[in-house]
Amino acid sequence: MRNTPPETTPFFARDRAWHPPALTPGYKTSILRSPQRALISLEGTRSEITGPVFGHNILGEFDNDLIVNYAKPGEMAIGERILVHGRVLDERGRGVAGALVEFWQANAGGRYRHKKESYLAALDPNFGGFGRTITDEEGNYVFRTIRPGAYPWPNGVNDWRPAHIHFSVFGHGFAQRLITQMYFEGDPMIWICPIVKTIPDEDAVKGLIAALDMNNNIPHDMRAYKFDIVLRGRRSTLFENRKEGN
Amino acid sequence: MAQSLNYLKESASQTAGPYVHIGCTPNFAGITGVYEDDLGSGPMATEKTRGERITIRGFVYDGTGTALKDAVIEIWQADADGLYNSPSETRGAADPNFFGWARCPGDMATGEFVFETIKPGRVPFRDGRPMAPHVSFWIVARGINIGLNTRMYFSDEDAANAEDPILSRIEHRMRVPTLIGKREGDTVRFDIHLQGENETVFFDV
Ligand SMILES: [Fe+2]
Numbered sequence: 001m002r003n004t005p006p007e008t009t010p011f012f013a014r015d016r017a018w019h020p021p022a023l024t025p026g027y028k029t030s031i032l033r034s035p036q037r038a039l040i041s042l043e044g045t046r047s048e049i050t051g052p053v054f055g056h057n058i059l060g061e062f063d064n065d066l067i068v069n070y071a072k073p074g075e076m077a078i079g080e081r082i083l084v085h086g087r088v089l090d091e092r093g094r095g096v097a098g099a100l101v102e103f104w105q106a107n108a109g110g111r112y113r114h115k116k117e118s119y120l121a122a123l124d125p126n127f128g129g130f131g132r133t134i135t136d137e138e139g140n141y142v143f144r145t146i147r148p149g150a151y152p153w154p155n156g157v158n159d160w161r162p163a164h165i166h167f168s169v170f171g172h173g174f175a176q177r178l179i180t181q182m183y184f185e186g187d188p189m190i191w192i193c194p195i196v197k198t199i200p201d202e203d204a205v206k207g208l209i210a211a212l213d214m215n216n217n218i219p220h221d222m223r224a225y226k227f228d229i230v231l232r233g234r235r236s237t238l239f240e241n242r243k244e245g246n
Numbered sequence: 247m248a249q250s251l252n253y254l255k256e257s258a259s260q261t262a263g264p265y266v267h268i269g270c271t272p273n274f275a276g277i278t279g280v281y282e283d284d285l286g287s288g289p290m291a292t293e294k295t296r297g298e299r300i301t302i303r304g305f306v307y308d309g310t311g312t313a314l315k316d317a318v319i320e321i322w323q324a325d326a327d328g329l330y331n332s333p334s335e336t337r338g339a340a341d342p343n344f345f346g347w348a349r350c351p352g353d354m355a356t357g358e359f360v361f362e363t364i365k366p367g368r369v370p371f372r373d374g375r376p377m378a379p380h381v382s383f384w385i386v387a388r389g390i391n392i393g394l395n396t397r398m399y400f401s402d403e404d405a406a407n408a409e410d411p412i413l414s415r416i417e418h419r420m421r422v423p424t425l426i427g428k429r430e431g432d433t434v435r436f437d438i439h440l441q442g443e444n445e446t447v448f449f450d451v
Contacts, residue, residue, distance in 0.1 A: 006333035014252075014450060019259045020391035029389030032309035033440050037421075039450035042412060047397075048384050048451045050332035051322065052347035058285065069280050072360060091254045102285075104269025112265045113277055116316075116356075128277050130269045153247050166269055167373050167402045172334060174347075175320040175451045177384055177393060181260040204258040227445070238360070 004110065007098075010044030011175050012091055019168025021214025027194045028155055033131070048175040054100040055133060063132050064143035066105075066176075068130040070128030077127035079108025087139040088169060098150040101229070102168040104130040110149030112132065119151050138243035144222065155194055159242070161207030162196070164188030171231040183209045184226045249422035255437040265316050266386060271351045286320065286349030289362040292341040297326030297364030302427065302434045304399065305357050307386060309441035313357030317387035320349045321361055323380075328367030363398065371411040378406035379414065381427075385438060395451045398436045421447050 008048045024182070062069040067077045084103075106112050106129065109121035113129050127146065136140045148163050183190045187226035189195055189217040191211065199205050207230070216224035251329055252345045267275035291299060291404050302321070305313040307310040324330050329340035340346070350359040368376040385394040399407050407426070416422050424446045427436035 006336070007306075008334050008336055012300070014256065016450070018255060022391060024391060027389070027391070030261075031389075033387065033389035034312070034391075035394065035445055035448050036441055037445055037447075039448050041414060042395075042449040042451045043372065044331060044379065044451065045371055045412075046335070047322070047324070047377070047380065050330035050334045052345060053333060054285075056284060060281065063281070070277070089254060091256055093254055102269050104265060112268060114265045114268055116264060123334065128268075128272070128280050129271055130277070130280070166260075167265070168262075168266075168270060172332075174382055174384070177320070178259060179258060179262045179266070179386055180257050181263075193309060195263075198260075199258045204255065207255065207257055208260070230257045232256050233253065240261060244443070 007172065007234050008049060010049055010233040011173060014232065016205050020200065020203050024198040029196050030198070044173070044175055049064065049173045051170065051172055051174040051176065053098055053136060053172065054170070059132065059134065064201055066127070066129065066131045066143065066145035069120050069131055071126035075126045077107070077146050079126050079127075081144070083142060083144050083218065083222045083224045084165065084227055085140070085142035085213075085216060085224060086227040086229065088135045088141060088171070088231060089139055090171070090176075090227045090231050092236070094233075096171050096231055097134070097135060097137045097138070097139055099134065099135040099139065099141075099172075099231075100170040101135065101141050102132040103132070105145065105148040105163050105165040106144050106151055108149050110151030118202060121149065121151065121240070127136075133210060150189055160189060160195055162193050164185045169229055169231065173234075174229040178209060178229075180229070184225065185209055185212050249359050249389065257429075261388060261391050262317055262318065262386035262393075266316070266384075266388075267351055270349060271320055274351050284349070285433060285445075286347060290345065291362065291364050292343050294366055296341050297344070297366075300331040300365050300434050302361040302363060302381065302433055302436055304359055304436040304438060305358075306352060306387070306438045307440065311424050311442070314387050315353070315354055315357045317352045317354055317357070317385055318349060319352070319359045320347065320383045320384045321363075322347050322384075323363065324363055324369050326367050328369045330369070368406065373411070375409070375411055376406070378403050378410040383438070395449045396427055396438065397449070398434070398444055401426050402427060403431045406436040416447060421445075
């Protein structure tokens with residue numbers, strides 16, 4: 001690891017008009033699960049500016065290879081082979097080193113390996129649908145998977161999710177904790193999805209659409225999609241409004 | 247016009263969805279053989295960990311009072327001396343036998359979450375005053391568009407709670423008990439209400 005000292009300043013305030021609000025009636029489940037009272041502001045104390053850091057010892061050899069991490073020996077998951085890569089950055093544009101990134105997705109037919117999943121699309125016996133990795137010193141990450149399929153879900157009578165990959169990201173502070181979803185460039189399903197539409201700002205949605213990155217394809221093998229993830233930035237300077245004598 | 251600040255915007259949050267278990271707790275979801283254990287599962291304290299053993303138990307309730315059975319709860323807390331096991335902790339080295347973070351999916355049948363941990367020590371507020379012992383919570387689930395942050399304080403810490411800088415800034419005093427875990431022997435019961443008369447206080451951290 002680099003010898004940069006750990007940062008101890010508070011995070012930038014979260015732009016709540018950029019994120020989806022809690023109550024989004026077009027996404028029905030939010031109606032009974034959305035707090036109705038105002039959030040109480042809590043400027044970062046040590047409890048928020050600190051957070052867990054995970055070592056590479058938690059990772060298995062194939063954790064970032066969804067094509068083989070659940071497959072029988074010598075077999076592979078079925079679907080369009082893709083490589084997903086990008087950087088975890090903070091709002092200052094700095095790479096976030098050592099960030100744990102977890103991801104999960106449906107198989108090529110749009111089916112999740114889950115007890116509560118009722119879609120009739122077939123399970124792929126060689127696809128588990130999840131993986132994880134830790135960013136390098138510049139905040140880069142990469143994993144190999146198959147492109148997930150779109151799937152119907154019980155919300156409106158005819159609602160379908162666009163192809164997407166779920167991401168869970170840890171930064172360096174517990175207040176940076178984020179779960180989001182990655183969509184695929186050019187998918188017409190994105191703009192009619194009730195879950196995408198919980199996001200009020202069009203530019204915020206565009207920030208979740210991975211770009212086809214032909215330069216990083218592996219020729220005759222996989223196409224690449226580039227997906228950067230931005231976590232909250234930290235204030236650069238620490239001037240405490242501390243009372244004299246404390 | 248002025249110079250551009252060139253800040254990026256945080257990636258917008260999206261719901262963890264109904265299949266968050268596949269990614270975050272696959273063994274719990276019955277998908278075994280990829281990860282040895284689910285990250286953050288199991289007791290947080292080992293034999294060597296310093297501090298008083300407690301078990302935190304609770305449910306997350308929706309607006310009808312029904313317990314969520316698909317939520318994932320994460321907690322983050324200081325060690326028994328009030329130090330965090332984090333590079334951003336500059337006051338000293340935390341207990342090496344206490345990681346301080348854990349993740350628990352609500353039970354699929356009942357929705358209950360359980361954390362076997364230790365009671366944290368007091369951590370200073372930004373101005374140096376001690377905060378009362380507390381555990382930070384982060385709750386995600388289907389229908390929750392952005393993870394919810396709250397804190398659990400302890401019912402056996404009346405004096406510390408009374409001077410806690412966060413609890414004391416809550417205008418509507420009848421809401422303060424929503425942040426207090428009820429101590430019953432070694433168990434601390436902490437239920438989270440997403441809506442309703444007893445809606446838990448959530449923080450914009
Ligand atoms: Fe999904």
